[in-house]
Amino acid sequence: MDDLKFGTRDKRGYWRPKAKLEPAPLLNLPFNLLAIVKWLPAYLFPWNIIWALSAVAYWHFIVAPDYEAMKVYAWGWALKLFIVNCIAVFLFYGAFELRLYMRRAQGTRFKYNSKFPADHKSPAFFFQSQNFDNILRGFGTGVPIWTAYEVFILHFYANGNAPWVSFNEHPLYLLGVFLLVPLFHELHFFCIHLLIHTPFLYKWVHSVHHNSVNPSPWSSLSMHPVEHALYFAGAFLHVLIPSNPILAIYHLHFAGFGAVVGHVGFDMMEVTDEKAIPSHAYAHYLHHRYFEVNYADGLIPFDKWFGSWHDGTPEGDALMNARYEKRKARMNAKAA
Numbered sequence: 001m002d003d004l005k006f007g008t009r010d011k012r013g014y015w016r017p018k019a020k021l022e023p024a025p026l027l028n029l030p031f032n033l034l035a036i037v038k039w040l041p042a043y044l045f046p047w048n049i050i051w052a053l054s055a056v057a058y059w060h061f062i063v064a065p066d067y068e069a070m071k072v073y074a075w076g077w078a079l080k081l082f083i084v085n086c087i088a089v090f091l092f093y094g095a096f097e098l099r100l101y102m103r104r105a106q107g108t109r110f111k112y113n114s115k116f117p118a119d120h121k122s123p124a125f126f127f128q129s130q131n132f133d134n135i136l137r138g139f140g141t142g143v144p145i146w147t148a149y150e151v152f153i154l155h156f157y158a159n160g161n162a163p164w165v166s167f168n169e170h171p172l173y174l175l176g177v178f179l180l181v182p183l184f185h186e187l188h189f190f191c192i193h194l195l196i197h198t199p200f201l202y203k204w205v206h207s208v209h210h211n212s213v214n215p216s217p218w219s220s221l222s223m224h225p226v227e228h229a230l231y232f233a234g235a236f237l238h239v240l241i242p243s244n245p246i247l248a249i250y251h252l253h254f255a256g257f258g259a260v261v262g263h264v265g266f267d268m269m270e271v272t273d274e275k276a277i278p279s280h281a282y283a284h285y286l287h288h289r290y291f292e293v294n295y296a297d298g299l300i301p302f303d304k305w306f307g308s309w310h311d312g313t314p315e316g317d318a319l320m321n322a323r324y325e326k327r328k329a330r331m332n333a334k335a336a
């Protein structure tokens, strides 16, 4: 496909889509029901449905057979869950990595940054390799913390300590929880993200994630363990409100597998010469490139409300630069 029909590439090799980024219409004012109905399929397909199906598969094939054993903390079932999570992350993240970054099946078409991390060494990373560093952090602390939370939540449910609601008795309520999980994730992520952008936590915790200025799929879970611990904690919602363990697993998959969606580095993933799937990665890509924009992903328009939204256009650049200049002038005035 010709990516220049859909966007432009500047002299430095950065590609940007022609269409400007818009937050989801759900909480836009004035309220527009038609826009919300039109947006709903993109909200569900393909990603949220994939995480939901993967959660159901986990429940039937991994969790349910061990359910009685989960009443007691034991290495057996916990390690099995950990190994399954590792394999699933390896295969899922790896599929994007293999096609787009190793085989480079679509070259740099639709790639925001024309460089590939594997071609550039950087002292910011273990062994100067972004991929090695990212993989080490993802599997070293990311998947273990994700699994530890999952073990705790399932153990809690198995012992009847969580307010368990069944799909047979309250399907509409649980459908509501399912639809709200991404919104709750956005709220939770926005809050912890602002927190870890405060100077002390940025320096010691979040800078690890931002080392990947040009993110690739492995960057998704490349975080400091403190960030992993905060990031996955949103799933504890399901031991606090009436819910269901399948929705708790869905929540963890939304955070864990869903992180790839923001870090894939390509705007569209080509399927055939004429067809491509939009990645929805641009808002978070801009956060990696410019650090102080798009703290959330635009599902809830937090960044619009707080003035940190970057819509990806040259006008968005100008607004961002004007904010920097204003802040610099304020800091200089303070220092004088």
Ligand SMILES: [Zn+2]
Residues within 6 Å of the ligand: 209, 262, 263, 284, 288
């Ligand atoms: Zn990121």
Ligand SMILES: [Zn+2]
Residues within 6 Å of the ligand: 193, 197, 206, 210, 287, 291
């Ligand atoms: Zn950040």
